[in-house]
Amino acid sequence: CSEQLMKSMGFNKKCVLRAYGDLDSLNGQSLPCGALALLFPDTLGQNLSIIDGMYPRDQGHKRRFCLCFDSTYLLAMHQSLRLQGKKVMVGAPFRMDDLDSEYPGCYQEVVMGEQLRERSKANRMLQLLMWDPMTFNGHCFSPTSLPLSLKRLKQDQKQSSWEILLMLDAFMQHASDYVRIFICDSEACNLMLKALIHGTLDNSMKRKIAETRFFSRLRYSEVPGLSVLPSFPMLLCKLEGDFLYCMPGAAHAAKNSCTQLMAPHKLLHFGSYFADASGTLQNDMPLPAFCRRDPMSDRLASLLACPFFVVGNRDKIEVPWHLRGMLLWSLSTALCLAPAVHGGLELNIRCELALSGMIALDLFTIVARKLEEKRNVRKGTYTMASQTRKKLQTCAMTTVCICASKPDWLHPFTIPNALSEVHIERYFGTLRNQFPNGEMTARQFWAAEARFCRKTAGELKFAKCPTHAEKHLDKKQMEICAKNAIQSALDLVSRCSNVTVENLEKMYIAEAPWDCQDDLPEPEDELDEEVDDNEDEGKDAEVHIGNVLGQICDVATKEYNETDMPDIEDPDMKLTDGAQLVELTATKRNTDPPPSFDFSKLPRTLQEALLKEGAMFSNLWALVVYLRCGEKGLDGAYLRNAEVVRNRSRKLNWHQTLEMNLKEIRQMEDSFLAGQRGSRVSKWIASSKALSEKIGQPAPESVETGQIGLMNIDGKAAPALIHTLWPTAKKPKPLAQPVPLNRLRCFRGTVMLETAKAGELIPSDITAVFVADQVLAILDIVKADQSSGSIVLSPSSQEIMKKCKDEHYPVQEAAKRGRKRKQSADASDPLKPPNFKCVASRLRRLAQIRNTKGDDDQAAEKITPDEMRRSDRGRQAIRRVVVKACEIDAVYFRTNPSFDHITQKANVKGAMGYDYTDFIAHVPFYYQYLFHECRNPEKYGAAVHKDLSGILAELRKDPPCRKKFHLMIAECRSAKLSGSIEI
Numbered sequence: 001c002s003e004q005l006m007k008s009m010g011f012n013k014k015c016v017l018r019a020y021g022d023l024d025s026l027n028g029q030s031l032p033c034g035a036l037a038l039l040f041p042d043t044l045g046q047n048l049s050i051i052d053g054m055y056p057r058d059q060g061h062k063r064r065f066c067l068c069f070d071s072t073y074l075l076a077m078h079q080s081l082r083l084q085g086k087k088v089m090v091g092a093p094f095r096m097d098d099l100d101s102e103y104p105g106c107y108q109e110v111v112m113g114e115q116l117r118e119r120s121k122a123n124r125m126l127q128l129l130m131w132d133p134m135t136f137n138g139h140c141f142s143p144t145s146l147p148l149s150l151k152r153l154k155q156d157q158k159q160s161s162w163e164i165l166l167m168l169d170a171f172m173q174h175a176s177d178y179v180r181i182f183i184c185d186s187e188a189c190n191l192m193l194k195a196l197i198h199g200t201l202d203n204s205m206k207r208k209i210a211e212t213r214f215f216s217r218l219r220y221s222e223v224p225g226l227s228v229l230p231s232f233p234m235l236l237c238k239l240e241g242d243f244l245y246c247m248p249g250a251a252h253a254a255k256n257s258c259t260q261l262m263a264p265h266k267l268l269h270f271g272s273y274f275a276d277a278s279g280t281l282q283n284d285m286p287l288p289a290f291c292r293r294d295p296m297s298d299r300l301a302s303l304l305a306c307p308f309f310v311v312g313n314r315d316k317i318e319v320p321w322h323l324r325g326m327l328l329w330s331l332s333t334a335l336c337l338a339p340a341v342h343g344g345l346e347l348n349i350r351c352e353l354a355l356s357g358m359i360a361l362d363l364f365t366i367v368a369r370k371l372e373e374k375r376n377v378r379k380g381t382y383t384m385a386s387q388t389r390k391k392l393q394t395c396a397m398t399t400v401c402i403c404a405s406k407p408d409w410l411h412p413f414t415i416p417n418a419l420s421e422v423h424i425e426r427y428f429g430t431l432r433n434q435f436p437n438g439e440m441t442a443r444q445f446w447a448a449e450a451r452f453c454r455k456t457a458g459e460l461k462f463a464k465c466p467t468h469a470e471k472h473l474d475k476k477q478m479e480i481c482a483k484n485a486i487q488s489a490l491d492l493v494s495r496c497s498n499v500t501v502e503n504l505e506k507m508y509i510a511e512a513p514w515d516c517q518d519d520l521p522e523p524e525d526e527l528d529e530e531v532d533d534n535e536d537e538g539k540d541a542e543v544h545i546g547n548v549l550g551q552i553c554d555v556a557t558k559e560y561n562e563t564d565m566p567d568i569e570d571p572d573m574k575l576t577d578g579a580q581l582v583e584l585t586a587t588k589r590n591t592d593p594p595p596s597f598d599f600s601k602l603p604r605t606l607q608e609a610l611l612k613e614g615a616m617f618s619n620l621w622a623l624v625v626y627l628r629c630g631e632k633g634l635d636g637a638y639l640r641n642a643e644v645v646r647n648r649s650r651k652l653n654w655h656q657t658l659e660m661n662l663k664e665i666r667q668m669e670d671s672f673l674a675g676q677r678g679s680r681v682s683k684w685i686a687s688s689k690a691l692s693e694k695i696g697q698p699a700p701e702s703v704e705t706g707q708i709g710l711m712n713i714d715g716k717a718a719p720a721l722i723h724t725l726w727p728t729a730k731k732p733k734p735l736a737q738p739v740p741l742n743r744l745r746c747f748r749g750t751v752m753l754e755t756a757k758a759g760e761l762i763p764s765d766i767t768a769v770f771v772a773d774q775v776l777a778i779l780d781i782v783k784a785d786q787s788s789g790s791i792v793l794s795p796s797s798q799e800i801m802k803k804c805k806d807e808h809y810p811v812q813e814a815a816k817r818g819r820k821r822k823q824s825a826d827a828s829d830p831l832k833p834p835n836f837k838c839v840a841s842r843l844r845r846l847a848q849i850r851n852t853k854g855d856d857d858q859a860a861e862k863i864t865p866d867e868m869r870r871s872d873r874g875r876q877a878i879r880r881v882v883v884k885a886c887e888i889d890a891v892y893f894r895t896n897p898s899f900d901h902i903t904q905k906a907n908v909k910g911a912m913g914y915d916y917t918d919f920i921a922h923v924p925f926y927y928q929y930l931f932h933e934c935r936n937p938e939k940y941g942a943a944v945h946k947d948l949s950g951i952l953a954e955l956r957k958d959p960p961c962r963k964k965f966h967l968m969i970a971e972c973r974s975a976k977l978s979g980s981i982e983i
Contacts, residue, residue: 032047035449055131067182068182072428079442089109123148125442130142134414134465160188160189220236221238223405224475225479250421253336253388259295265769273496276724291735291736306628308629317621345413351477353605353627355481408470431448599626602622606623728744752791759798863877869937874924879924908970
């Protein structure tokens with residue numbers, strides 16, 4: 001509320017906020033006060049009793065709460081606060097020795113005349129939230145919160161995981177009668193707790209756990225009825241006759257899988273089908289979801305996996321060949337995550353779906369690894385990262401454990417997303433919304449929490465607790481679910497690949513990729529994992545093709561007769577058969593209203609979808625709709641009206657459209673790899689010009705999704721269908737617009753095969769990652785026949801194919817990721833713009849400019865006014881100083897340098913297109929014109945030296961500025977055009 005408005009109504013805003021943010025009066029108002037409550041057992045016990053009394057319950061129900069914990073960032077600052085009736089200094093990190101200390105460092109009483117003990121400042125807040133999953137309706141409360149030091153936690157991940165476990169052990173000594181389900185993300189410091197609850201700790205850690213007070217009381221037993229499975233690497237955790245569970249973050253796992261799908265260095269394969277999302281753009285896929293505008297957004301992740309963007313014709317559901325892998329990716333993730341958060345599944349169906357997802361991911365991983373070995377590509381190219389796969393499977397296995405051992409009165413799945421970690425993320429967002437910039441100190445965090453607690457105390461509305469008893473699955477029911485799950489998973493993977501069920505079963509028993517022991521030192525947080533998976537994306541991509549042409553040479557020369565064309569109606573048709581091809585060049589959108597869906601008639605299990613009549617992928621699509629959409633589905637919170645989501649996704653206002661276009665333009669301009677790609681681009685330009693002269697066609701300047709490109713694969717020309725594109729940016733994201741080849745980092749493409757008909761192409765089963773250097777020409781498409789699944793090229797493109805078929809081209813090899821390139825011999829030429837090869841060299845150069853001066857810097861700085869004259873030697877000295885200014889400009893303004901690295905043209909207002917070579921040649925004569933009144937050589941040298949020193953000093957400022965430098969460039973260009981400069 002506005003401070004002026006409150007003042008006009010007779011209120012003082014600061015006094016109101018102070019009163020509502022008071023902490024000591026919370027317990028007196030029957031509200032929990034979580035600020036450092038772990039230090040005060042009486043306060044912590046009172047908080048737990050208050051939270052227990054807030055949720056409706058039946059007598060005798062013990063351990064019914066979920067405990068979700070996560071940390072958020074703080075402003076590191078020491079501040080005074082009135083807490084527990086004393087004025088204390090807060091903001092220091094909590095440590096375990098504070099529990100036994102008489103004077104804890106994170107809670108220091110302020111006494112006149114006494115000096116406070118020094119301690120580092122906390123920059124994270126560990127928040128614990130509790131709620132009842134059976135009556136949860138968005139309200140959760142905090143029993144305690146503790147400030148932590150992120151720097152200290154990151155020094156040793158295993159030690160930090162142990163410290164978090166000790167904090168939870170101290171908390172659970174008081175909350176053992178309340179908490180049953182732990183919920184957390186997969187951050188590295190949470191791994192030890194997950195391994196402890198899941199029963200996968202190694203022997204060395206078990207000895208340390210025996211020293212704890214609460215967790216040493218845990219006992220383990222096997223999950224009954226799963227003997228039919230080769231392995232189930234999780235045990236049931238028991239405490240005094242009750243079972244405890246640990247559910248990993250389903251929302252983080254979903255976003256991690258989206259990151260793996262859209263990573264430029266990966267090409268996920270599910271059997272014979274590749275997963276690529278570029279085909280969904282024709283089906284109205286929102287650009288923010290496709291381009292991964294916000295990797296942290298749950299809504300955009302849900303839109304990317306929405307099944308309604310996979311099908312083109314909504315009157316008759318048919319999944320096109322290039323989106324079948326996309327559907328299998330969405331299905332695999334939904335099978336693992338939906339059983340944990342879906343609100344409308346029976347217990348046996350939930351258990352069967354979870355087991356199906358766990359086994360299917362294992363089988364798809366095994367088949368993809370075999371395919372990697374066959375095609376000789378880098379390990380991990382066709383599979384998800386092991387951390388992401390384990391997160392998905394852990395969600396599924398935890399759901400199985402709950403179904404097999406829960407008490408009859410517990411209904412944790414009735415309310416959708418009751419076992420998700422999104423609630424603590426929203427809680428953090430609610431607190432940050434109370435501040436203009438979203439930044440909080442520890443004191444402000446607790447005050448905001450107190451205000452929010454008081455506000456929601458009068459708005460508590462809980463769902464009605466189910467009264468019926470739902471027994472857990474017995475051993476016989478679990479055996480039935482396990483048999484159905486493994487049979488359906490084997491059947492699915494067998495249909496999607498060229499491997500029989502018997503061979504798949506043997507491989508699954510011998511090569512199950514799950515590792516029971518978690519890698520505790522390895523970070524698993526997405527949003528750590530997202531950085532880990534993409535930290536090398538600033539380097540050149542590696543072409544994961546292997547000897548592709550050697551595999552397709554025999555097939556490419558084979559002549560297909562009309563009788564050999566595939567049957568489009570065959571539900572088991574493979575990619576190698578030339579499946580139905582959607583016309584990728586079409587721009588017409590289907591605006592007909594989507595059909596209404598009766599969710600009760602859709603298949604609910606994988607086995608039911610595979611046995612149902614009709615095309616297999618249409619039935620799988622219906623299963624994904626059932627699992628993800630609807631009010632109780634996996635993505636029901638974001639896709640509640642899934643039937644009209646496609647129509648609504650196109651309705652963006654003018655501001656959103658301009659903002660998205662601006663981000664794409666900025667991403668295209670953020671090409672600091674241009675210097676690294678300079679030599680490769682020059683080679684491509686030379687080969688492209690030679691080819692264009694031969695075939696009589698202009699060289700391509702840009703590529704776009706859906707085009708047919710003539711590619712240089714292992715020295716021979718082969719056509720390929722272009723899919724997703726990535727530009728040369730620091731953190732490249734997929735683009736939906738045409739990309740110039742000199743700004744293109746890499747793209748995915750499907751190799752096309754020629755048939756007996758002239759100009760006709762059909763897709764092969766080989767899809768790989770290409771770089772811009774391999775593009776020889778862009779071919780024109782006349783038509784794409786959906787009935788035959790073929791593409792017909794134009795006559796001119798057919799002639800290009802004939803001319804290039806027997807030619808041999810230099811093999812284009814992309815640089816290995818992380819390999820350092822040597823600097824070219826002419827890099828020191830003052831008549832060429834500065835060209836830094838990689839980020840590391842640029843950072844080293846930046847450190848040299850800011851702190852010390854290298855040899856080149858010293859040579860330029862040692863130039864005195866006496867050396868700056870109107871002679872040839874004096875002009876050369878001036879040029880050296882100006883070249884140094886250009887180098888500093890390229891370092892500090894790497895995303896938008898004054899002179900482009902490749903084109904060597906100026907990006908300066910008033911001098912656009914000014915050539916760098918001309919500028920260096922003209923600048924001494926510009927100073928002769930500028931100071932023509934200084935006839936005395938000494939005065940002239942002093943004036944030039946003063947002006948150049950001012951430019952260098954301005955460029956080295958913090959923050960750097962280049963106003964004088966740009967003014968000098970513009971005036972030099974203007975003077976040359978006006979004829980004032982004579983060389």
